[in-house]
Amino acid sequence: MPLIDFNSLATAKAEAWRSSIVGEIGSAKIKVLRMDAQPYEEEIRDYNEALLVVDGKLLLQVGHETVVVEAGQMYLAPAGTAHSVLPGSHGSLVIIDV
Template sequence: MALVDFESLAASLPTAWTSSITGQVGPARIKVLRMDDQAYEEETHDYNEGLLVINGKMLLEVLGEEVVVTTGQMYLAFAGVPHSVLPGSYGTLVIIDM
């Protein structure tokens, strides 16, 4: 077992919105990144993606609707569903690719 400090890992990354893989559980990859108020363009995946806010706030647009995800909450972006990050998102984000 290993202790993972997501906030420290995110703070040490050289740029925002660039994720670093911190581990894997079965087929699920666990990544961390730092959000910095900038928007992130729309994307669609062929796998489910868990977006867990460790601290701060993430503003998503999913199918034309705004979704606010705050500290301690996770949004599950289903495979095939386009989603984008809106300006104003900040903090530490853990991404779980499933």
């Protein structure tokens, strides 16, 4: 398996909040994106989603709770969990869809 530098890939992305698949393991897709401090609308996925902050900070709204995910931390959003990104989220984000 090749070496993947998530920060370099995220930083090089011209458009924020647009993920690209960098690998697959079984049915899991590994994606990377760049966060740019702008909010992102609520979404509900029909699959589990792991949100791993590689650099920066992710601010999530999950129900009535604000969840702060720092660099080196991961939030697990089970299928069917509504979540949105709050303003101020920035850095590199890896998303693992299962």
